[in-house]
Amino acid sequence: MLMKKIIIINNKRIVTKNAELADSFFTRFRGLMFRESIAEDYALLITPCNQIHMLNMRFAIDAVYLDESGTVVKIERNVQPGKICKTVKQAKSVIEVNAFAAARLGIHEGDTLKITVGDEK
Numbered sequence: 001m002l003m004k005k006i007i008i009i010n011n012k013r014i015v016t017k018n019a020e021l022a023d024s025f026f027t028r029f030r031g032l033m034f035r036e037s038i039a040e041d042y043a044l045l046i047t048p049c050n051q052i053h054m055l056n057m058r059f060a061i062d063a064v065y066l067d068e069s070g071t072v073v074k075i076e077r078n079v080q081p082g083k084i085c086k087t088v089k090q091a092k093s094v095i096e097v098n099a100f101a102a103a104r105l106g107i108h109e110g111d112t113l114k115i116t117v118g119d120e121k
Contacts, residue, residue: 003027005118008043008095015105019043019095021117032096033057040098041105045115047093057081060099064107065091071112075102 003020018041022028028046032038033056046052052063058081065074065088073090078099095113097105107113 003044006045007116007118008045009114009116010106010111013106015107015113016041016043019045021115022046032061035059038098040101042097043105044096045093046096049094050089050091051087052079052085052094052096054079054081054083054085061096062099062102064095064097064102066093066095066113068092069112070114072107072109075107075109077102 003022006019006021007017008015008019018039022031022044028049031046031052032044035058037059050065054061060078060080063076063079063085064072065076067073067090074088076085079085095107
């Protein structure tokens with residue numbers, strides 16, 4: 001599955017360089033399904049997206065919902081495998097990270113994140 005590498009920045013501080021963009025039908029559908037785990041600093045940006053599911057997932061995640069300007073409108077923490085999350089109407093994209101990683105990476109509701117697209121992997 002080919003995904004574009006991205007960098008996520010919060011208040012001029014790099015949150016992670018170990019991130020990918022899922023913006024095609026297939027990459028958005030696949031998301032993190034069937035993976036055993038992800039690196040502690042890994043993030044997946046799914047766009048467009050305002051709802052996620054945890055079907056076929058093997059580990060818990062934090063879901064960070066962003067509006068069209070990149071502002072964090074909601075964070076769902078420790079979302080467990082098998083769960084179908086509610087739609088976040090104002091969200092245009094979602095960043096998926098390991099459970100409890102949003103706080104560790106310094107991401108909070110109200111923050112505005114900048115996404116920089118790098119080379120394709």
